[in-house]
Amino acid sequence: MSHGEEWFNEMASTWDAKPEIVANTKNVHAQIIKHLEERGQSLSSMDVMEVGSGTGLLSTLLAKDSKSLLAVDTSEKMLERLMDKVKESNLGNVSTLNEPLVSVDQLGGRTFDLIVMCLTLHHVDDIQGLTKTISAALNKGGQFLVFDFEKFAGSKSFHQMTDEQLKAAGVYHDQGFDASDFEALFGQANLKCIHAQSHFRMTMPDNMPKPGEQSEGHGHSHAHAHAHAHGHGHSHRQGMGEGKNEYPIIFAAGLKE
Numbered sequence: 639m640s641h642g643e644e645w646f647n648e649m650a651s652t653w654d655a656k657p658e659i660v661a662n663t664k665n666v667h668a669q670i671i672k673h674l675e676e677r678g679q680s681l682s683s684m685d686v687m688e689v690g691s692g693t694g695l696l697s698t699l700l701a702k703d704s705k706s707l708l709a710v711d712t713s714e715k716m717l718e719r720l721m722d723k724v725k726e727s728n729l730g731n732v733s734t735l736n737e738p739l740v741s742v743d744q745l746g747g748r749t750f751d752l753i754v755m756c757l758t759l760h761h762v763d764d765i766q767g768l769t770k771t772i773s774a775a776l777n778k779g780g781q782f783l784v785f786d787f788e789k790f791a792g793s794k795s796f797h798q799m800t801d802e803q804l805k806a807a808g809v810y811h812d813q814g815f816d817a818s819d820f821e822a823l824f825g826q827a828n829l830k831c832i833h834a835q836s837h838f839r840m841t842m843p844d845n846m847p848k849p850g851e852q853s854e855g856h857g858h859s860h861a862h863a864h865a866h867a868h869g870h871g872h873s874h875r876q877g878m879g880e881g882k883n884e885y886p887i888i889f890a891a892g893l894k895e
């Protein structure tokens with residue numbers, strides 16, 4: 639398996655119990671609504687796709703107010719959790735695609751007004767290829783909105799994982815992204831970068847579960863976590879803010895003109 643599928647399948651049942659994820663989803667949703675309002679737009683007329691939807695925390699919020707929503711995720715278990723929410727909320731406008739998005743041919747002719755990614759771009763190896771596919775799937779005037787952790791001197795400590803664990807979790811860009819990364823990424827996919835700035839932070843837990851470490855079932859890793867560091871030594875948080883656990887989340891928007 640690639641794309642960290644095994645890891646995300648394992649994480650699916652406890653994903654929604656992560657307070658940092660729930661808080662981040664709320665911030666991301668509010669930022670999307672604010673961004674659209676500032677542009678005089680509303681979700682109600684929009685066909686939306688989320689790439690890397692996970693359990694659907696953001697997708698279901700967006701689906702409630704939009705015309706349709708396609709949730710794409712490589713993890714089958716994550717999409718099962720998403721469908722539980724879709725059934726509970728009686729959402730009739732949500733469909734899923736359980737594949738990595740590599741070509742518009744997978745979309746059966748569907749095009750979108752809004753495509754979003756939240757904490758997923760850093761899990762994608764070929765971000766240029768994906769952004770080109772996303773650009774091709776956007777309607778004229780449509781937007782690609784990305785939220786991910788921002789690159790800075792200490793951003794590599796976001797995951798607190800060894801190289802081996804990063805590989806198992808499918809993390810390809812462990813430093814995150816900055817505004818110049820998005821300018822370049824959008825530029826080569828014919829998208830105009832209309833926004834690239836951080837507006838809020840994500841507070842990461844001290845004991846993030848990691849691949850290869852047994853979970854206690856509630857998202858806490860065992861106290862012997864450092865024993866798995868494989869000679870990399872103890873790593874220490876280098877986030878921003880008082881607790882050093884805070885990481886800025888960059889929000890970038892690319893417009894299809």
Ligand SMILES: C[S@@+](CC[C@H](N)C(=O)[O-])C[C@H]1O[C@@H](n2cnc3c(N)ncnc32)[C@H](O)[C@@H]1O
Nearest residue numbers: 641646690691692711712713716738756758761
């Ligand atoms: C860190 S999680 C974020 C989930 C969700 N967006 C959230 O914020 O709760 C990353 C998600 O992206 C999925 N993923 C990883 N690589 C992917 C790819 N190439 N295409 C689609 N989904 C992918 C994983 O299965 C996982 O559900």
